[in-house]
Amino acid sequence: METEGSNIVVSRRKLMLEDWKHTLYLWRQNKLAMIGTVIIVFFIAIAVFAPLIAPYDPVKVDLSQALLSPSFEHIFGTDQFGRDIFSRVIYGARIEVGIILLVTVISGAIGIAVGITAGYFGGVIDEILMRITDIFLAFPNLILAMALSAMLGRGVFNAIIAISLVGWTVIARLSRAEAMKIKSLPYIEAIRALGAGNLRILLLHILPMCMSPVLVQLSLRMGSIILTAAGLGFLGLGAQPPTPEWGAIVSDGRSYLVDQWWISTFPGLFIALVVLGFNLLGDGIRDIMDPRIRR
Amino acid sequence: MKRLLDVSDLRVMFHTYRGTIKALNGVRLWLNEEERLGIVGETGCGKSVSALSIMRLIDPPGEITDGEIVFEGLDLLKMSEEEMDKSVRGKKISMIFQEPVSALNPVFKVGFQIAEAIAHSNDISMDEAYKKVPESLEMVGLDWKRSMELYPHELSGGMAQRVMIAMALAVKPKLLIADEPTSALDVTIQAQILQLLDELVRMGKNAVILITHDLGIASEFCDRITVMYAGNVIEVSDSQEVFQSPLHPYSKGLINSIPIIGASKVLRGIPGSVPDLVSPPPGCRFHPRCEFCFDRCRVELPDLREVKPDHFVACHLYSDDSKEG
Amino acid sequence: MEALIKVENLKKYFEIKKSMLSKPLQVKAINGISLEIPKGVIFAVVGESGSGKSTLGRVILKLIDPTSGKVFFDGQDITSLKSKDMIKYRKQMQIVQQDPYNSLHPRKLIKDIVGEGLKIHYKLSAEEIYLRIKEILECVGLREEHMFRYPHEFSGGQRQRIAIARALVLRPKFLVLDEPTSALDVSVQARTLALLCELKENFDLTYLFITHNLAVVDYMASHVAVMYLGKIMEIGSKDDIFSRPKHPYTVSLLEAIPSVGKGKRVRMIPRGEIPSPVNLPKGCLFHTRCVQAKDICAKKDPQEVEISPGHMCRCHLYS
Amino acid sequence: SNSPAATPKDSLVIAADTQILISLDPAVCYETFAAQITEAGYSGLTSIQPVNGVLTPVPCLAEKWDILDNGTKYVFHLRKNARFSNGDPVTADDVVFSFQRLLSINKSPAWLLEEIGLTKENMQETIAKQDDNTVVLKTKPLAPNVILSILGGSWGGIVNKKVVMANEVNGDFGEAYLLDKSVGAGAGPYEIVEWKRNDHILLRANKYYWAGIPAIKQIYIKDVPEATTQFLLVQKGDADVAWRVTTEQAAQLKNSPQKGIKLVTVPSQSNEYVAMNAQWGPFKDERVLQAIKYAIDYDAIIKSVMKGFAILNQNFIPIGYFGYVEMNPYKKDLAKAKQLLKEAGYSNGFEVELLTNPTQIRTDEAIIIQSNLAEVGIKVNVTTMPASEMYAKFRQQGHQMILAGWGIDYPDPDALAKPFANYKVKQLAWRTMWYDDYAANLAEKAGQELDQARRLELYRTLQEYWIKKSPFIMLYQPLDFWVVRDNVMGFEEAATGYSITFDFTKITKK
Amino acid sequence: MRLETFIIKRLFLMLVVLFGVSVVVFVVARAIPADPVGAILGGNAPLDVVEDMTRRLGLDKPLFDQFVDFITGAARGDLGVSIKSNRPVIKDIAEFFPATLELAIVAALISVLLGVPLGIFSAVHRNKLIDHFCRVFSILGVSMPVFWTGLLLLILFYYHLGWLPGSGRVDIFTVVPPRVTGLLLMDSLLAGDFGAFKDALLHIILPAVVLGYSSTASIARIMRSSMLDVLRQDFIRTARAKGIGRKLVIYRHALRNALIPVVTIIGLTFGGLLEGAVLTETIFGWPGLGRYIVNSLLLLDYPAIMGGTLFVAVVYSLVNLVVDIVYAALDPRMRV
Ligand SMILES: Nc1ncnc2c1ncn2[C@@H]1O[C@H](COP(=O)(O)OP(=O)(O)OP(=O)(O)O)[C@@H](O)[C@H]1O
Numbered sequence A: 001m002e003t004e005g006s007n008i009v010v011s012r013r014k015l016m017l018e019d020w021k022h023t024l025y026l027w028r029q030n031k032l033a034m035i036g037t038v039i040i041v042f043f044i045a046i047a048v049f050a051p052l053i054a055p056y057d058p059v060k061v062d063l064s065q066a067l068l069s070p071s072f073e074h075i076f077g078t079d080q081f082g083r084d085i086f087s088r089v090i091y092g093a094r095i096e097v098g099i100i101l102l103v104t105v106i107s108g109a110i111g112i113a114v115g116i117t118a119g120y121f122g123g124v125i126d127e128i129l130m131r132i133t134d135i136f137l138a139f140p141n142l143i144l145a146m147a148l149s150a151m152l153g154r155g156v157f158n159a160i161i162a163i164s165l166v167g168w169t170v171i172a173r174l175s176r177a178e179a180m181k182i183k184s185l186p187y188i189e190a191i192r193a194l195g196a197g198n199l200r201i202l203l204l205h206i207l208p209m210c211m212s213p214v215l216v217q218l219s220l221r222m223g224s225i226i227l228t229a230a231g232l233g234f235l236g237l238g239a240q241p242p243t244p245e246w247g248a249i250v251s252d253g254r255s256y257l258v259d260q261w262w263i264s265t266f267p268g269l270f271i272a273l274v275v276l277g278f279n280l281l282g283d284g285i286r287d288i289m290d291p292r293i294r295r
Numbered sequence B: 001m002k003r004l005l006d007v008s009d010l011r012v013m014f015h016t017y018r019g020t021i022k023a024l025n026g027v028r029l030w031l032n033e034e035e036r037l038g039i040v041g042e043t044g045c046g047k048s049v050s051a052l053s054i055m056r057l058i059d060p061p062g063e064i065t066d067g068e069i070v071f072e073g074l075d076l077l078k079m080s081e082e083e084m085d086k087s088v089r090g091k092k093i094s095m096i097f098q099e100p101v102s103a104l105n106p107v108f109k110v111g112f113q114i115a116e117a118i119a120h121s122n123d124i125s126m127d128e129a130y131k132k133v134p135e136s137l138e139m140v141g142l143d144w145k146r147s148m149e150l151y152p153h154e155l156s157g158g159m160a161q162r163v164m165i166a167m168a169l170a171v172k173p174k175l176l177i178a179d180e181p182t183s184a185l186d187v188t189i190q191a192q193i194l195q196l197l198d199e200l201v202r203m204g205k206n207a208v209i210l211i212t213h214d215l216g217i218a219s220e221f222c223d224r225i226t227v228m229y230a231g232n233v234i235e236v237s238d239s240q241e242v243f244q245s246p247l248h249p250y251s252k253g254l255i256n257s258i259p260i261i262g263a264s265k266v267l268r269g270i271p272g273s274v275p276d277l278v279s280p281p282p283g284c285r286f287h288p289r290c291e292f293c294f295d296r297c298r299v300e301l302p303d304l305r306e307v308k309p310d311h312f313v314a315c316h317l318y319s320d321d322s323k324e325g
Numbered sequence C: 001m002e003a004l005i006k007v008e009n010l011k012k013y014f015e016i017k018k019s020m021l022s023k024p025l026q027v028k029a030i031n032g033i034s035l036e037i038p039k040g041v042i043f044a045v046v047g048e049s050g051s052g053k054s055t056l057g058r059v060i061l062k063l064i065d066p067t068s069g070k071v072f073f074d075g076q077d078i079t080s081l082k083s084k085d086m087i088k089y090r091k092q093m094q095i096v097q098q099d100p101y102n103s104l105h106p107r108k109l110i111k112d113i114v115g116e117g118l119k120i121h122y123k124l125s126a127e128e129i130y131l132r133i134k135e136i137l138e139c140v141g142l143r144e145e146h147m148f149r150y151p152h153e154f155s156g157g158q159r160q161r162i163a164i165a166r167a168l169v170l171r172p173k174f175l176v177l178d179e180p181t182s183a184l185d186v187s188v189q190a191r192t193l194a195l196l197c198e199l200k201e202n203f204d205l206t207y208l209f210i211t212h213n214l215a216v217v218d219y220m221a222s223h224v225a226v227m228y229l230g231k232i233m234e235i236g237s238k239d240d241i242f243s244r245p246k247h248p249y250t251v252s253l254l255e256a257i258p259s260v261g262k263g264k265r266v267r268m269i270p271r272g273e274i275p276s277p278v279n280l281p282k283g284c285l286f287h288t289r290c291v292q293a294k295d296i297c298a299k300k301d302p303q304e305v306e307i308s309p310g311h312m313c314r315c316h317l318y319s
Numbered sequence D: 001s002n003s004p005a006a007t008p009k010d011s012l013v014i015a016a017d018t019q020i021l022i023s024l025d026p027a028v029c030y031e032t033f034a035a036q037i038t039e040a041g042y043s044g045l046t047s048i049q050p051v052n053g054v055l056t057p058v059p060c061l062a063e064k065w066d067i068l069d070n071g072t073k074y075v076f077h078l079r080k081n082a083r084f085s086n087g088d089p090v091t092a093d094d095v096v097f098s099f100q101r102l103l104s105i106n107k108s109p110a111w112l113l114e115e116i117g118l119t120k121e122n123m124q125e126t127i128a129k130q131d132d133n134t135v136v137l138k139t140k141p142l143a144p145n146v147i148l149s150i151l152g153g154s155w156g157g158i159v160n161k162k163v164v165m166a167n168e169v170n171g172d173f174g175e176a177y178l179l180d181k182s183v184g185a186g187a188g189p190y191e192i193v194e195w196k197r198n199d200h201i202l203l204r205a206n207k208y209y210w211a212g213i214p215a216i217k218q219i220y221i222k223d224v225p226e227a228t229t230q231f232l233l234v235q236k237g238d239a240d241v242a243w244r245v246t247t248e249q250a251a252q253l254k255n256s257p258q259k260g261i262k263l264v265t266v267p268s269q270s271n272e273y274v275a276m277n278a279q280w281g282p283f284k285d286e287r288v289l290q291a292i293k294y295a296i297d298y299d300a301i302i303k304s305v306m307k308g309f310a311i312l313n314q315n316f317i318p319i320g321y322f323g324y325v326e327m328n329p330y331k332k333d334l335a336k337a338k339q340l341l342k343e344a345g346y347s348n349g350f351e352v353e354l355l356t357n358p359t360q361i362r363t364d365e366a367i368i369i370q371s372n373l374a375e376v377g378i379k380v381n382v383t384t385m386p387a388s389e390m391y392a393k394f395r396q397q398g399h400q401m402i403l404a405g406w407g408i409d410y411p412d413p414d415a416l417a418k419p420f421a422n423y424k425v426k427q428l429a430w431r432t433m434w435y436d437d438y439a440a441n442l443a444e445k446a447g448q449e450l451d452q453a454r455r456l457e458l459y460r461t462l463q464e465y466w467i468k469k470s471p472f473i474m475l476y477q478p479l480d481f482w483v484v485r486d487n488v489m490g491f492e493e494a495a496t497g498y499s500i501t502f503d504f505t506k507i508t509k510k
Numbered sequence E: 001m002r003l004e005t006f007i008i009k010r011l012f013l014m015l016v017v018l019f020g021v022s023v024v025v026f027v028v029a030r031a032i033p034a035d036p037v038g039a040i041l042g043g044n045a046p047l048d049v050v051e052d053m054t055r056r057l058g059l060d061k062p063l064f065d066q067f068v069d070f071i072t073g074a075a076r077g078d079l080g081v082s083i084k085s086n087r088p089v090i091k092d093i094a095e096f097f098p099a100t101l102e103l104a105i106v107a108a109l110i111s112v113l114l115g116v117p118l119g120i121f122s123a124v125h126r127n128k129l130i131d132h133f134c135r136v137f138s139i140l141g142v143s144m145p146v147f148w149t150g151l152l153l154l155i156l157f158y159y160h161l162g163w164l165p166g167s168g169r170v171d172i173f174t175v176v177p178p179r180v181t182g183l184l185l186m187d188s189l190l191a192g193d194f195g196a197f198k199d200a201l202l203h204i205i206l207p208a209v210v211l212g213y214s215s216t217a218s219i220a221r222i223m224r225s226s227m228l229d230v231l232r233q234d235f236i237r238t239a240r241a242k243g244i245g246r247k248l249v250i251y252r253h254a255l256r257n258a259l260i261p262v263v264t265i266i267g268l269t270f271g272g273l274l275e276g277a278v279l280t281e282t283i284f285g286w287p288g289l290g291r292y293i294v295n296s297l298l299l300l301d302y303p304a305i306m307g308g309t310l311f312v313a314v315v316y317s318l319v320n321l322v323v324d325i326v327y328a329a330l331d332p333r334m335r336v
């Protein structure tokens, strides 16, 4: 038995390797996805190692250093409080990562739960859940997010919860369509024939199949989430000072745009870069996951 | 009879992550005018790829790496895309595909799609082409007034295949390639379509390449049969002959696998499965599944040679030296 | 012979909506079917696409609820059972589907696919499950090492074996084989059919064998029902159907089969297309295509007529 | 950049954020900016003008007045040549109607008349016509400056009874009509011709204005919500005035002057303050309040947030007001602050929430305060929320610390003493739970004192007490600033006294 | 089902959705811990004035009664009177909506005109350099914060280059043509006033480009993948086998099929443009509905928030209804 056991491990590893090799191959073929991955990895690395990378305290006010243009000491310059923009941007990456995680978890969870339940059961349940989804879809998103963030209290994370409470609709529709497609496939019927209950089918068999399109969708939405958060900041509803949230930095620096361009421009570029990264990656994953290409 | 098509040493590869799939490995096909050739073989053996190669419709990651496709004396592989469009595709050669409903464009009416083919083949305007559509539809037994105005999704499988046939034959091609034209249809409809095709081809004096995995169809419809295996042509012969006295062990195995009504024989099947074309076995590609396999089969790829009049086979069992040895 | 399955006047109508814009249509997929499947036989159902073969199989297994009629399994009426009570019967009846590419969960290992049934019905240790899976895989001609692979690594024939293993792991008495070989190459089909025959003996099974290939029926079955548009046109033993076919539809089905190596022949092929099950013809369902149709055929639905014991036919020619 | 396109000579184009405007009806309008426009459309009995550097009520539609009965009865004599923009003369009927209308409509500014003793209940007796040209008001006993200043506000604007009543719908006293225009209804130097919401406001010179037709014939107030855009428009010459540029942009202009545009600054009639909830935890201890006052770096706020556009004034009476005394005892002194905290038992500091609304200036100030207090161990959590929410919380006494501003309603120390010191009027002092009877009584007494010298003394005493004891920290008195094109003359004169008054008639163009 | 029945059914479903939207907006607005009256009266107003106003606005009534008032009013097309402007909300909306609509239409046009060709190029030249370029170009649009690009473009095209006007819908001194549709581009054409048309056109370019570019990517992306999808279909092989040439295959056979899913996205995008224009409207001084609603929210002007939101929801639902109908027109499979 023991040797068999190890055999199993070997073959299993080999198989995962195969799968990975395929994915890796497709990924390497897809240059943009590669660039996207590099950007995102870079971004996450920044967030993780922020204290090591950032040369200064991101929130420390030092008025004697205010509004310095980019130089060797402050490569992105400083803002009106003498805070090092580079350090703020680096620490800001942590906030953005937090935003992304929260939204993914919340809107992903709600969206999938609603979507697959509606898609799998169909009928009245579907009708009710989809009408609820319609309500949230028809609701002006920014307004709902604003209202919710006013309701929940201030702060980036509350704003993000608000955004996710709004953003699940897309995921719900997507996973509903996916669940509907999958539930009529023969293998689900075969599992039902084995005597599996609805819950088992839903959680063990349909849910995993809905994950990858949902993940693609989520990765594509990351960008718009960061931007919505930044937009809330522009309207004064986002991050609380002195949180170095990128959108807030851009929007605070806008009155300096003509002369102290660096305050807005660097965080702006970072937002654009990361959003671009997520979009490229999302597009890439979609291509890679595409069964017609994968086969 | 005049030689219409001569394909020799055709090699096609698909570049994929797993490596290069050697889909066709020196395929040889030939066809005279008005002749009907059947290509049979298991799934994945390269039937469709051969057909698409003749039309030069192999897309990346596929690539025709070698060979000659001489049609009416011209090598199609040396032609430019424009020349292919201008003088071959939809003019001298036309094609019918397996899934008739999905092979028609869902957003255009049937009439339009047929007219388009006619317009291109005769170099006439669409308006003029429209005038010829009823004729083609009637030819395949459809009520033209009604069917012209239908969208493909409103057709049943049988009707759609009739439309495809009308479209393919409206251009009066020298060669009609039919890639599994009836596999998606029901038995009774399949019989109808084959009968129709038979009549029309006889009338139009078209040469036909019929691709199928159903040997029964091939034997009833075709004059000559080519058996393919894993990218190679392994046997070519008159259609009666192949069934009555197959030579290649693979052909034999195939024929022994077919259940026949009333013939209470034991179905044997062929052990093993089709090789992976990324790393096909060396030598004869069939040797791992072959019960008569000997050393030479493992190293040397057999040529297609004429062992009886008009009966070609690629197997070392029938090569001269093996007889000696 | 004792009947394992008994079906009484079974009907299943589907409501379908083609698109948002269209009005729901009623598809009469099966429309009044009665039959009995004796224990230990291979009972074949043949018919063209859309005739309701798969639906019949699924209703018998209670994968969908019938519109009306009853299904008895081992004498027990299972149509009215709650899903809780049905669990017990699930172990005894299983299905093998047509499409080997979509019948296996693409993201699961073979051991999980085959072991699913065991996990649902029994509380077994991982080791025990492992052994049972291994055993059943060997029965269908696969090896232990295959347990840790994903479906996409297998050929169609092997996938079909996995599907059979999944069905057999619960040791059922009754198996619905819904066109188990129609997606396979002939060479593979031959071996799969042989395996099915062997398993039937070893496991003491009863098959409902659904197919459109009469040659396969001839090879496998002992009883045959010919379906057309949701109704059984002719039913009888294999000999009745193949040697003494009565219904014009059965005859034309037999005629339509291309025969290997016999060259061209003149055949009796039914005219026209199969009518849509949404819009069934009045009178005899087959009259629109029947070459022997009479006036009455368009008006009256023929009754079932017993030609000989166990051989029934639904045609005005015999009433 | 290329040469600017000039606007017509007799027109003034102002780029401003008009989003905050609610109504241009003198009986409704209460917002700083809207009040300036309303004032242009409607004149009152008095108007506020700087006289020798002090904002003073001066005759306007009333050419003179008599104060009788110990300052409880005012007789106003109307100017004979005062006319509405449709040519109708301004009569006592119109005045009585206007005040009664204000009270009947009872919107935001109504409380100011109630302040001086005119209420909805008593308005039939207290507001009366003596003859066509004379109006009598019976008021509470208050310093005349209080009463005359209040009457000079935008709410004191006189409307044309005939026009208004002709346009009344459902007994709304013409509120809907006057909402966005003053056509025929006002006697101010301009007629408000139209207000296209979020687009523009158009003012046209009043042909019948009693003091002569103003030099600028048309004023366009163009809605430009974004400050940066406003600035760009003036730089390009598409607008003559940018009403609200940011301090950064103003500072930039001050440091490197640009051709064609100039910066105009005047002291603002407002205060920037921090209020600490006197009944909340550590703030119950006066020493903590003191410590915080010593921890804040006032200079830094003025220099880096306001870029110098502010005046250090730690008391509630602004510079130039009657009663103002220079009194700026607090300077950043960490040692002292720490000492005080230690005495109060908070040597390890504490955590506190600072509320403010998310304007750039407020958040910047909050950040400085946050970093200042961090130095003495107090952890400040800044929470920004829209003004509507912030004030709601403040009104419910739900804050711990709040950073906000106070715009002065009328140019008299009473307008500040009451809210900041008298909790009984349920204003700022009450909101921040500073229930100090001594300060409250002092503020009340000073408001009623008729004798100037004694009044001065009372305010001095109050301020000395307030600056030590109150839970308010007065950060500074801001400067208001505008960016205007070079060819606009007299803007500074016009703007003096903003935001209590703004006199468009003083503006001319070269 | 006939088209009319379909539309009636959809309109009915829309009512259900709108009722839900009203409930949500009502609940959410009331749950915000702030008092609208105080917001309107400003920081200086004393307490009793605030209380008096609360009473007059009916905000002291039980919540349920307030909701019933709102719903019954809305059913009659009366969205109440704005607390802030004291005008019927419906009138305010009528005033602001055309500006937003005009901006959204032009922006949608820009994003379609950019997105569709970019998507096609990308798909046809899949994995070539031009594909990478098209994709990065379109994705950049969604990647940059609107307020940032807006300001940058403003500084460039207005301040430095002076090519385009900086703010508003028309120049102050342009005489606005009589209001017919409220869409200035349309009205000026109707009035035959080409000067005004040109002026309005110049003014709309910058905001529309900023707004439109930001939604180009989603259209280009769907266009690309749907085109790729279609190019793999069997009927494309049929068309190629007909020999009609690559161009016709792509533009006649592939494009129309590929456009079908794009229509849905265009509808969704358009909905997004209607509501998402707030930031653009702020930067370019565009007197639109987005700013109106956001502003109402900041002031807690309940009737305006609810009315505005409900209105946007109505428009959104109508747009989607139209999309579904267009969808049917494009795809014969969807027809009866
Ligand atoms: N687009 C492609 N990409 C990669 N490999 C391909 C592609 N098309 C065909 N092949 C490979 O080429 C080989 C021959 O395929 P082909 O389609 O010609 O088989 P066939 O004989 O027509 O089979 P079937 O009966 O299933 O139609 C197969 O092994 C297949 O994997």
Ligand SMILES: Nc1ncnc2c1ncn2[C@@H]1O[C@H](COP(=O)(O)OP(=O)(O)OP(=O)(O)O)[C@@H](O)[C@H]1O
Residues within 6 Å of the ligand: C014, C015, C016, C027, C028, C029, C047, C048, C049, C050, C051, C052, C053, C054, C055, C056, C212, C277
């Ligand atoms: N879930 C369903 N919803 C609606 N209609 C259905 C459903 N399942 C089957 N049908 C319809 O019922 C009829 C019978 O279908 P069924 O699948 O039983 O036919 P079949 O004989 O198995 O055909 P095939 O040979 O194609 O498998 C068909 O017209 C089919 O369209």
Ligand SMILES: [Mg+2]
Residues within 6 Å of the ligand: B047, B048, B049, B179
């Ligand atoms: Mg093929």
Ligand SMILES: [Mg+2]
Residues within 6 Å of the ligand: C053, C054, C055, C178
């Ligand atoms: Mg079936």
Ligand code: NI
Residues within 6 Å of the ligand: B183, B214, C182
């Ligand atoms: Ni078949």
